[in-house]
Amino acid sequence: MKENPMIEDGKIVSLHYTLTLKDGEVIESNIGEEPLEYTLGSGELMPGLEEVLAGMSEGEERTGILPPEKGYGLSLSEAFFEIPKDHLPAEAWKEGTTIRGEGPNGEQIDGIVVKLKEKxxxxxxxxxxxxKSIGYTLKVLGIR
Structure with a gap:
């Protein structure tokens, strides 16, 4: 009887997944679409999902919840910035507006206006x- 191979670093994994918020709202899923092909250990997935996938085998399905630090990270005070009013377009001068900025490495990042001050x-x-905690369902379809 042939054993199912287990996922280890460097292996290419084909999988279906669904990610949800605490209230069950689906934030990302590829169910009904092409499977995701991913190389374990490449760092392209959330750290917690890599940990869950490591050691799974073909055909296996797992469901669970990732705490914020293993998902999209904690909310960091260092990521809040005060932008002078004259540096923002008029349409961005409203709480809840999404604006695009430049990250430390020149990459484009989105931010949300959370508070308006005088200037x-x-x-x-x-x-x-x-x-936020992230719920997950992973199903390994293939390993190579």
């Missing part, structure tokens, strides 16, 4: 799901 807006550049 500046406080913008949160944390990931939109930072600080």
């Amino acid at each position: 500046c807006a406080v913008v949160d550049f944390n990931h939109l799901l930072a600080g």
Whole structure:
């Protein structure tokens, strides 16, 4: 009888997945679509999902919840910035508005205006799901 291979670093994994918020809202899923092909250990997935996948075998399915630090990270105070009013377009001068900024490595990042002050807006550049627990369902379809 042939044993199912287990996932280890460097293996390419084909999987279906669903990610949800605490209230059950689906935030991402590829069910009914092409499977995700992913190389374990490449760092392209959330750290917690890599940990869950390590050691799974073909055909196996797992469901669970990732705490924020293993998902999209904690909400960090360092990611809140005060942007002077004259540096923002007029349409961005409203709480809840999403604005695009530049990250430390020149990458484009989105932030949300969370508070308006007299001369500046406080913008949160944390990931939109930072600080939230993430539910997951993973099904390994193939390993090579």
